[in-house]
Structures are given as C-alpha cells and as structure tokens.
Amino acid sequence: MMHSRGKVTLVGAGPGDPELLTLKAVKAIQQATVLLVDDLVSDGVLAYAAPGARIVHVGKRGGCRSTPQSFIERLMITAAHEGEQVVRLKGGDPFVFGRGGEELEHLREAGVEVHVVNGITAGLAAVSSLGVPLTHRDHAHGVVFVTGHAKPGDEGIDWAALATTARQARLTLVIYMGVSGVDTIQQGLLRGLPASTPAAVIQHASLPQQRQVTTPLGQLAATVARDGLASPAVIVVGDVLTGIAAASEQARRSAAG
Numbered sequence: 001m002m003h004s005r006g007k008v009t010l011v012g013a014g015p016g017d018p019e020l021l022t023l024k025a026v027k028a029i030q031q032a033t034v035l036l037v038d039d040l041v042s043d044g045v046l047a048y049a050a051p052g053a054r055i056v057h058v059g060k061r062g063g064c065r066s067t068p069q070s071f072i073e074r075l076m077i078t079a080a081h082e083g084e085q086v087v088r089l090k091g092g093d094p095f096v097f098g099r100g101g102e103e104l105e106h107l108r109e110a111g112v113e114v115h116v117v118n119g120i121t122a123g124l125a126a127v128s129s130l131g132v133p134l135t136h137r138d139h140a141h142g143v144v145f146v147t148g149h150a151k152p153g154d155e156g157i158d159w160a161a162l163a164t165t166a167r168q169a170r171l172t173l174v175i176y177m178g179v180s181g182v183d184t185i186q187q188g189l190l191r192g193l194p195a196s197t198p199a200a201v202i203q204h205a206s207l208p209q210q211r212q213v214t215t216p217l218g219q220l221a222a223t224v225a226r227d228g229l230a231s232p233a234v235i236v237v238g239d240v241l242t243g244i245a246a247a248s249e250q251a252r253r254s255a256a257g
C-alpha cells in the first residue's frame, strides 16, 4: 500500500456557531492546505482557514445536486497522496449520520492516514438551545439519536416500535433529517406515544437565524407545515420538553442579555 506524508482529518464543524468548535478542530482547520466542506458548515467556521488554503465546497449549495460521495473520496485520497493536509469539514460530529464512517473506511483502504476530531452534534446543540436537559432524570432514562431518512433501499425506522420503546423505557427521541417525512413519523409515533407528548422542532440551531417551535406530538406535522419549518432541523419528542414554554423564554432572555 502506498503511504505519504499527507493526511486526512475528518473534522466536526459543530452545528454552526463557530464558538462551538473544539480547539482541536480550529487547529486542524488552520493547518489544512485543502478543505472539503459540506453544506451545513457555516462561513464563520471557514474563517479559520489559512489564507492560501484551497477550499472546495462539496454540498448542494444553490440548489445543485450534491457532489457524488465517490468523487469527494477520490479527491481526498489524491490530495493526501500528493502530501496535502486535507481537512474534511462535516456539520456537527463527523460520525453522527452524514456518512463519515464510509469515508473513514474508504480512506483507510486507500492507505491514507486518517484522524478524526469530534464536533458538537446538532441534536445536542438544538435541545440545549431551548434550555432543556436532554436526559433530566425526572423525565428520561436516556436518549435516542435517529435518522428520519434511511439510505435508498433501506426501509428505515419502525416508528411505532420506537415509540413503544421510548414510552416504556422513558427515552427522549432526537430525530435528524425528519422534517420532510414528518407526516409518516408523526403517524408512526402516535401508535406508541400519546398525542399529548411534547415535541419540538429546531431549525438552524446555534445560528442567528435559529427558529423553534413546540407542539404536542399530535399536531407536529401540522405545526411544521404552518410555520414552514424546513431542513436543517431536528425534531425532539419526549417528556423532557414538559414546561418548555417557560424554559425557552428563559433561554431567549439569557441569550438576549
């Protein structure tokens, strides 16, 4: 296998607010000679790149189709073999959805040295921004991060079964990539959870344009449609959101102050 002094670092860019980057992420971004950047990475994060670094946007900006995964991987492998310090910037944490795992495997197969830097995943940032503790022990024994969007050919989640488990085990649900399929998700979840279960949708968490709404599960899809909430957004379902109105008002006040 070929080996070179170049390397690839898969870096979690966090949910958007550059102040939520880790120090390791900032250091890797500063030292990168080539950066491959996903859609959900904010410009404030890219401000840390060195002036001469090559920045390649590989997301679906401007309504274009996203760059094929195989192309992104080939680009990283070639650059690393040429001795470049490649940073692959991915929204949130590189290994929470978003295909970081596949990239890692393919880079390793190609003999490329790979490092990983964690990021704050969107679900964590979204829920904290409401002033809600994800696993308050009065309400939850744990939390499930789940995708609303399975890969083609995969049936995806059995929402009814998940809801039943969540109710029995008292788990908070944090659903990524769920807004476009919110009708199906609501219908399935209602087969295991009461319609009164509190839910929230948080769009653009941690960014100045953040929007959020809380609603009973029974009105989740109608609320998303009414308020025009769209990707990127996280859906949260569970009793930890009880009393959310007061909590979010307090969070808003402390953010404003």
Ligand code: SAH
Binding pocket: 015, 016, 040, 090, 091, 092, 093, 094, 095, 096, 097, 098, 120, 121, 122, 123, 126, 175, 176, 177, 178, 202, 203, 204, 205, 206, 207, 231, 232, 233, 234
């Ligand atoms: N690796 C990422 C997730 C990639 S999947 C992470 O750890 O956060 C993309 C999904 O993440 C989006 O569809 C949305 O559900 C969620 N997401 C990413 N950034 C977000 C943000 N700032 N606010 C709300 N949801 C976000």
